[in-house]
Amino acid sequence: MIKATTVDIPVSAGNEDHYRLRMGPQHPATHGVLRVDLDLDGETIMECEPHVGYLHRGFEKLAEHRTYVQNLVLTDRLDYIAAMANNVGYCEAVEKLLKIEVPLRAKYLRTMVCEMARISSHLLWLATHALDIGAMTVFLYCFREREELLELFAELCGARLTTTYTRLGGVRQDVTHSIMMKLVRFVDAFPANIEEYETLIDTNRIWLKRTVNVGTVSARDAVSLCLTGASLRGSGVDYDVRKHFPYAAYDLVDFEIPRGETGDTYARYRCRMEEMRQSNHILRQCIEQMPPGPIIGDDAPDLVMPNKPGRKVEVDTPARQGLIKLVEDRDIFMEGDVYVPTEVPKGELGFYFISDGNGSPYRMHIRSPSFIHIGALKTLAKGAMVADLIAIIGTLDVVLGECDR
Amino acid sequence: MDRVKIKRELEMLAAKGLVAEETPEGEVQAAEVDGDEAQGKKKEDDAPRENGLLETDYAARGTHLDVQINPDQVVRAAEILDSEGMTIEMVTGVDWIKENQFEVIYDYSYTGGELFRVLVRARVDRDKPDVPTVSEVYGGANWHERETWDLLGINFVGHPQLERFLLPEDADFHPLRKDFTA
DSSP states (O other): OOOOOOOGGGOOOTTTOOOOEOOOOOGGSSSSEHHHHHHHEEEEEEEEEEOOOTTTOOOOHHHSSSTTTTTHHHTTTTTTTTTTHHHHHOOOOOOHHHHHOHHHHHHHHHHHHHHHHHHHHHHHHHHHHHHHHOOOOHHHHHHHHHHHHHHHHHHSSSSSSSSOOOETEEEEEEHHHHHHHHHHHHHHHHHHHHHHHHHHOOOOOOOOHHHSSSSOHHHHHHHHTOOOTTHHHHHOOOOHHHHHSSOOOOOOOOOOOOOOSSSSSSHHHHHHHHHHHHHHHHHHHHHOOOOOOSSSTTTOOOOOSSSSSSSOTTTTTGGOOOOHHHHHHHHHHHOOEEEEEEEEEEEEEEEEEEEEEEEESSEEEEEEEHHHHHHHHHHHHTBBBHHHHHHHHHHHHHHHHHOOO | OHHHHHHHHHHHHHHHHHHHHSSHHHHHHHHHHHHHHHHHTTTTTTTOHHHHHHHEOOHHHSSEEEEOOGGGGGGHHHHHHTTEEEEEEEEEEEEGGGGGGGEEEEEEEEEESOOEEEEEEEEEESSEEEEOOTTTTTTTHHHHHHHOOOOHHHETOOOOOOOSSEEESTTTTTTTTTOOOO
């Protein structure tokens, strides 16, 4: 059964001066494979219909056939520019389900990598957002700093993007002295770098014309459209999962939630710039307060291969005999459901698990911020110009890997 | 947002559904009865949860209130929560194939700075999975429901655009159903 979709419906009678434009899925300004069907009157958008699913890999179905441990690698591929934050979100959720305690040092390490991911994601957002609007220079500046963070990720866990750094009950590797020294250097230098970006565009006349009063969304609408993250805070709503539903070590560090007032593209831009400052502030506290101790909990499933720190591994232990069997043998899975939200750079990432006591989830639902933000695009773009649509897609900060799952 | 009021109203709503279930009338109730009969066969295993409100421990479950209601009451529940300034986080569909039922779970949260989450769940017969849409109340629910329809085939009655979404336009299957094989 083939259903007709809205794209191919001709322009309705009486509206012959309208025309339809199919933007994407290969348009570089759609940040991946997003297709937007537009109904235009001149250059004004009358209807906007986003189409997603080009990157659908069926993670939710896949997860039902894999164990909780195996599913961790799927989360890297959600928001692939802030994989660390997804890893942490997934582990926080499964740990709540399995009632695993995470040691304090691991909590701090998680907070640290989350904030590094936030900065690197925001840098990529700023770079591409500015590039879309026509400010080429910012792109080069942002990638300079982003590179440093990715190098640190590579040193920490061996991968720049698909990190899989966290483990159920802790993290995979402890930080080395070299990583900490490099991070200290980064944290010291970064505030000056943010100022550098701001000099380029903060009061730039073209930047202001392209962002002020573009894509304005009121606080009431933002809540109704389920926006989260900086897209919500730009409208003045005071909501941040890190503050209101603290996870990892966020209740132990001090930070502020920057908020905008006007709810336009410029307000969201300012919000994210301030967020980078706050992230830097959190990073500094993590470095200063980093407590000693184990990086993985004692009651964690023995899944850190090949040898879990502090535990002797013999050759014929079950740990060697395959992960799946190990998980299924353990009677550690409760029945029931649990929802855990975390604040990833894009907004609120939630994992909802329904467990029937088996080694793999009965149902795993990912509440991904990009998915919901693209849903809001329809409302935001109505009445805007085609050129503004590029700014609006940029300001919502979407990643299609996360949207399509 | 008034926690006590939300709790009281949802409790009343769930209780109303319970009474209606005992004396089934109307089309929607008929579907309910079918579901109950299917469940009745394996009642000795574990009795299905009755409609009602549970207060849950946030630290353990990630939610404060857990409400089970009839499918025809989800819009009323959404209105109650909307009037208190709650926002909808997601809509999850679950295929309980053993009980021949689908479950639709609405996750509401409060974004005003206070910690408050509500789960609203409703079960429908798997053979006739009709649930009224809440997209009239929450614009953002449009996409969640469309996704749930796409992946599970739960029919949201009154939804403006139940079209293929994540899947290709010509797909004729619902992959998250437990009996789906590739």
